[in-house]
Amino acid sequence: MPWSDTFGIVGLGRMARALLLPLLDSGLVAPATVRAAVATEASAQQLTDELGVQVSTDAAQAWSASIVLLAVKPQQIEAVAPAAAVAAPPGREPLLISVLAGVPLRRLEALFPGRACVRAVPNTPALVRSGLTGLSWGEGVSEGRRQEVRQLFAQVGEVLDLPEPQLDPFLALTSSGPAFLALVAESMADGAVAAGLPRSLASHLAHRTMAGTAALLQGQELHPGALKDMVTSPAGTTAAGLRELERAGLRSALIEAVLAAAERSRQLA
Secondary structure, eight states, X not given: OOOOSOEEEEOOSHXXXXXXXXXXXXXXXXXXXXXXXXXXXXXXXXXXXXXXXXEESOHHHHHTSSEEEEOSOGGGHHHHGGGGOSOOOSSSOOEEEEOOTTOOHHHHHHHSTTSEEEEEEEOGGGGGTOEEEEEEEXXXXXXXXXXXXXXXXXXXXXXXXXXXXXXXXXXXXXXXXXXXXXXXXXXHHHHHHHHXXXXXXXXXXXXXXXXXXXXXXXXXXXXXXXXHHHXXXXXXXXXXXXXXXXXXXXXXXXXXXXXXXXXXHHXXX
């Protein structure tokens, strides 16, 4: 059943489009109820033609919606806040869903008074509907609204409710993690090229190996250590490779990378 609320979007970049398209495809949101705002007329016209929804440079129209997805860059939040000071829409409580990294609920609630606020942390695999999203709830978000927000993000992957202090390590693992894994995949492909494989084949095999390993870990609910032991035979090729990874400090480097990303998220807040 489609939502009866109007749906505003402030900032219609890659992530916002990734969230909007499944809502339109599933029928949860009707195109006529969408009110999106972007910075330039050229972008507004292009996105209107591409998505079939109303996109303009008039942010006040987006903010007049019952549910607003805030998806600008974090440093732009002060600039977009004044346009939110429009008359609250009638009916159910107005809701703000922020996907801005590092912007805490207390700041959202101070900048956007009169709106129940939700902080959402989706990751880039949401672009292919294989994402993870962490949600933290501000004051006054009703259970009905919570179900709607969960339903929104469930269109692009798994959804978890988390206390706000846990969003920093969640972001470090799930949002920064794809970049860390991409570096691992690139490095593995580089090694295969050095060993004699063509670049295109090496890249394809590295990506498929990572995808297959993730599917095996999840599908059989294996501990990573158990999978490592499954493929490591005494004095074999995997054992030789693992020895080099331990010697180079890969395990420690990845631990420190996640900790550094979490700490940077706290600093941004």
